[in-house]
């Protein structure tokens with residue numbers, strides 16, 4: 001298939017790029033970190049969404065090299081931003097690989113990045129399907145010193161009771177929930193209860209997909225310590241993040 005072949009070529013020739021989206025402190029709105037998001041400009045076609053090509057990478061065995069590229073690039077780039085944390089998405093196909101911890105260790109060593117500045121984000125869908133393996137993998141990754149976050153929380157069917165035993169360092173509330181925080185009373189109450197429960201387990205919470213000041217205020221009020229969304233910045237090239245830091249320095 002042509003798309004798969006082009007993707008293979010893009011990975012091999014390093015034609016994928018990373019965009020970085022700001023994460024800010026909920027109280028001060030100061031920049032505290034970035035989430036790395038992979039981008040592919042397919043020659044002759046234009047941008048293809050990761051929502052399209054990540055699943056293709058998964059089924060065609062390309063996810064390992066794609067994931068390795070993303071992690072290495074993000075760690076390398078992060079070295080110019082010593083004050084920031086950097087989040088990297090990990091897809092189920094990477095996480096499932098027993099060698100995943102080994103290659104994370106390898107990249108950390110190779111790029112000489114401080115492990116504690118890296119957060120690996122895994123989606124709740126994977127966790128539910130493989131609770132036992134997830135627990136073991138998280139333990140091994142945390143042994144390397146990296147942080148592990150549960151991404152897209154609330155988008156699926158996860159039991160919040162699971163949260164503590166998995167040892168997540170952070171949860172990220174899915175933007176599909178955050179969107180309705182000031183529109184739908186039940187949604188609002190659900191969100192409030194979810195954040196409160198996470199906090200009662202001492203797990204810090206990020207709200208994703210913040211687009212309005214009103215959403216930011218509400219999520220902060222509920223107890224989120226960190227916010228992400230177009231209100232604070234869309235995914236952008238690394239140079240723009242550097243500019244943002246220079247304006248603050």
Ligand code: G
Nearest residue numbers: 036037038049050051054070089090091235
């Ligand atoms: O950046 P964008 O909104 O287009 O991302 C769409 C989806 O692709 C999101 O669910 C996001 O988590 C996922 N995604 C973006 N970059 C990466 C990546 O580097 N690795 C993995 N596994 N998923 C990614």
Ligand code: G
Nearest residue numbers: 037089152208209210211228229230231235
């Ligand atoms: O699944 P994940 O949380 O990794 O998805 C991240 C993606 O969500 C990013 O690629 C980004 O394009 C998108 N995103 C981030 N913030 C916002 C936002 O405020 N509004 C919308 N509509 N999308 C967002």
Ligand code: NA
Nearest residue numbers: 089121151152
């Ligand atoms: Na993600």
Ligand code: MN
Nearest residue numbers: 035089121151
């Ligand atoms: Mn994410």
